[in-house]
Amino acid sequence: MFFVLSKTLGLLLEPLIIPYLCLICAVLAFWRRRRLLGRFFVSTAILLPLLYGVIPLSSQPLKFIENHIKPADLAERQIDGIIVLGGFTGDGVVAESRNQPNLGSAAERFTAALQWHQKFSDKPLVFSGFSGRLLPKGASEAEIVRQLLDDLAVDRTHIIFENKSRNTYENAVYSYDLMAPTPGSHWVLVTSASHMPRAIGSFRAAGWSGILGYPVDYQTPETGYSRYWDIGYGTGLIKKALREYVGLLVYWLSGRSTDFLPS
Secondary structure, three states, X not given: OHHHHHHHHHHHHOOOHHXXXXXXXXXXXXXXXXXXXXXXXXXXXXXXXXXHOEHHHHOHHHHHHHXXXXXXXXXXXXXXXXXXXXXXXXXXXXXHHHOOOOEOOOOHHHHHHHXXXXXXXXXXXXXXXXXXXXXXXXXXXXXXXXXXXXXXXXXXXXXXXXXXXXXHHHHHHHHHHHHOOOOOOOEEEEEEOOOHHHHHHHHHHOOOOOEEEEEEOOOOOOOOOOOOEOHHHHHHHHHHHHHHHHHHHHHHHOOOOOOOOOO
């Protein structure tokens, strides 16, 4: 039920849906003869999409969360394994139809996993994820990753697939059940920078200790701005930020994360 609600109610977090909701509220306000309130909602519906395009403004919420957890220094550290969260593969229907594995916008999760697997080749590398879609069709994430690894001639001796999870908390729980980490062990967690705080909180709530975050797939520069006016780009940044802040709150309130903003 939690998964279904997160996918259906998540539609309300689409930035371009919010102006339409404001217009609906404006209609109701005018119907109730609340003209001042109606004008406020109409103005908001017009201004919001324009504000999304002001990159210094629309990028700040996402930049804050991406900067919150720095990549762990793994150069001289001994680790017990690497966990990579799914969500980086492309459309499973397309992959199955074309018989060709595909990568999505978070492909850095996959490339970072291979990078650290080369350094720690004798340690287990866990790819965690089945599908984040409400109605999964086509090739699963695990099937796509297997084909990618085979195409790249990567030895799969120490590579393990957790192929049941459909959200972040399930990533943590099913990976814990699969690997049974011992107290004091250190595991590297690879996921997108904006997703890392929620992932760290979920793994801690599921019983993991000694998790080392290695965020990738940054969407904002650490300082400064790459552009200053772009409605499409800004809307994408707002969408990611809304999803993560609401996700952090819901996970914390439901006990699926140890903190609202884990560090």
